Amino acid sequence: MHLILQASGADAAVVSHLLAKNPNNIYDRTDKGVRVRMVYTRATSSETEVLIHAEPDPVDLVRGSPDGYDITQYINDREFVTSSLFCSYIRSALGTALNGKPKEEYTKWVEHPFDLQLSFGPVASDLPDRVVEELFSHLGYAVTLEREELSYSFDLKKRSSVRRIILRGQETVQNALRQLFLLIPVLDNYKHYFISEDEIDKIKRYGDGWLETHPHKELIVKRTLRFAELIRKYESKEGVLSSPDNKPLSPEKVEDGRDVLTEGSIEASTEASTDGRTDDPPVRLNELRYRAITDVVARLPHRRRIVDMGAGEGKLSARLATIAGVESILAVEPSGQSRLRAMERFAKLEGRHGVFAMPEPIIGSLFYFDEQMQHQDVMILCEVIEHIEAYRLDGIMNTLLQEYQPEVLIVTTPNKEYNDVYAMEQESFRHHDHRFEWTRAELAERCVEWSAGTNYTYTIQGIGEQVEGYGQPTQMIIFGRREEGHQQ
Structure with a gap:
């Protein structure tokens, strides 16, 4: 699991200061069985490219898990795919950039948009390509999806759901990382930790300035919070929780982890209420x-x-x-x-x-x-x-x-x-x-x-x-x- 951040242009060298990592050093930390490395593969006055890589211990991923007895632990893909796990692994390494608090002389660059290219993956997502693209294109990125062509020896499916995602656009380093930290778990729809009210604060913090107007806000909120109680608390803190078309979000628990846009949000948005009143909340x-x-x-x-x-x-x-x-x-x-x-x-x-x-x-x-x-x-x-x-x-x-x-x-x-x-x-x-x-x-x-x-x-x-x-x-x-x- 990895993320590559590239910046180009006359001010690209400043990015290393926003990340608070010296291009001449390799950041290499191991904590709780997870090795995180950051290495600059290119560092010039006009171009900066940094690779962020996380490598967890696959045994630690299932140790102490309630699913530890399940046979699926032997075919676990969590150590390979870019998911909520990855975001949690690299959060401390990118803390300065996420918080927007570099050394004082570089504070003015926090709000500066750079020409960025963000490449990450592999992502195992149940969302169709169209929805994946829309999650990022609405933020101003040009989106490229790369998928390996796989040849199956049995009639299972036409192609793999695993994709690598490349985003290109102008954005601040802080906003770009915050967007990824909120949307990568949405893509994967997997949470390895207890979902609490902390997730509400994360949505407000990382979604500040862009989530309110995003056409897939309902999908993002529901796949992040999952539970009706948390969605209602988020609604109360926001005043009125609504999608960009001003329709109230339907705060339902994700159905067995399968609340993908195709069977969840789309169906919810297209189903009419049983008594025919169009102003009623949609019925799943x-x-x-x-x-x-x-x-x-x-x-x-x-x-x-x-x-x-x-x-x-x-x-x-x-x-x-x-x-x-x-x-x-x-x-x-x-x-x-x-x-x-x-x-x-x-x-x-x-x-x-x-x-x-x-x-x-x-x-x-x-x-x-x-x-x-x-x-x-x-x-x-x-x-x-x-x-x-x-x-x-x-x-x-x-x-x-x-x-x-x-x-x-x-x-x-x-x-x-x-x-x-x-x-x-x-x-x-x-x-x-x-x-x-x-x-x-x-x-x-x-x-x-x-x-x-x-x-x-x-x-x-x-x-x-x-x-x-x-x-x-x-x-x-x-x-x-x-x-x-x-x-x-």
């Missing part, structure tokens, strides 16, 4: 999915026993618990961390009025047969199938419809056509872990294949705001068992 698509599913379940004649397959942190299961007539809910999830959060969520339901069944978090997967899943009244896969390789789905659907045989199977998945409404790049997915996204015609074709030779009929309906020619953002399939004797 995830909320509309939950409402659609619970509405279907509430109308079913048989709904005593429910399986929420791929339940995650239990948000949908908690909703299902409030439906009259429901007696048992199996919240099935393979991730240990997600199950722990689900348990905490379910514990809050204890003794609450209007809760008819306590969800039971259990470990499980679509890839392993489990007898207790058989012959349930309702089985739900909410935004699950697109995380599975498409070639494996036929076997999974066969297990669901031929072996588990629920009375009703509800499946939701993205509508690929609607990605154009979100102005997404061609062949890009709404989430980095999606293995496919289908058009309405493609899904209908698969449903024909899945239901053939089974005792099920199906209907397909949309969820979310409908746009002519593109349909709705989410597709929902409802498989229902035929009465005995009507198998085709």
Whole structure:
């Protein structure tokens, strides 16, 4: 992980004084297992180029972590990508420049704009190129994105989400660094530390003079603060928290760390409120999915026993618990961390009025047969199938419809056509872990294949705001068992 800062022009040599680092020396510090180095690769009267490099100990990154038991620690990319970790590593080395407090004779240069080029990366971002460019182009930078062309040996995705970013423009050293320190964590959407009110102060300090008018202010604030409580506190300190078009920001917790512009902010900004009033806060698509599913379940004649397959942190299961007539809910999830959060969520339901069944978090997967899943009244896969390789789905659907045989199977998945409404790049997915996204015609074709030779009929309906020619953002399939004797 690195950052290269280049300054050119008659006054470029002054930059070393603003950074408070002598070009003739190499800054080399190791603290808490992280080695940070700053070296000037060019230092003349008209050109200054400094490389800032951080190299953490990969073992220290997972030591003492609550995810330490998780297998993903062995494929951790945090030691390589430029993220919030990188910013925290180099903050002390750049403290003088960030605070704008060089030696007195150079104070006048703090407000001086230099011809700068800032290169950093690699950045592993779930944001599309268009949004990455807009985050910086609005600040006056010319933006270049570099992406390695990768050849995958399996059909996973078209290209890597990892990019190197080059910015060119006129800016003060202090403002340029402050912008990076706020926006790099936004790009990566990863925080390695507890998010507290200190983040509010950081937004106010680093965003001073540019954030208020930025068209992606809502995205920046939400991915920095994440939690509704912090967003409300930021709002109260700011007086009125609004986006540049004066619409209030919707202070919602980031959904499982996936509140990217494509599935979070864009969907939130395009979804209308359910009662049709355009002045109401927008309703997130995830909320509309939950409402659609619970509405279907509430109308079913048989709904005593429910399986929420791929339940995650239990948000949908908690909703299902409030439906009259429901007696048992199996919240099935393979991730240990997600199950722990689900348990905490379910514990809050204890003794609450209007809760008819306590969800039971259990470990499980679509890839392993489990007898207790058989012959349930309702089985739900909410935004699950697109995380599975498409070639494996036929076997999974066969297990669901031929072996588990629920009375009703509800499946939701993205509508690929609607990605154009979100102005997404061609062949890009709404989430980095999606293995496919289908058009309405493609899904209908698969449903024909899945239901053939089974005792099920199906209907397909949309969820979310409908746009002519593109349909709705989410597709929902409802498989229902035929009465005995009507198998085709």
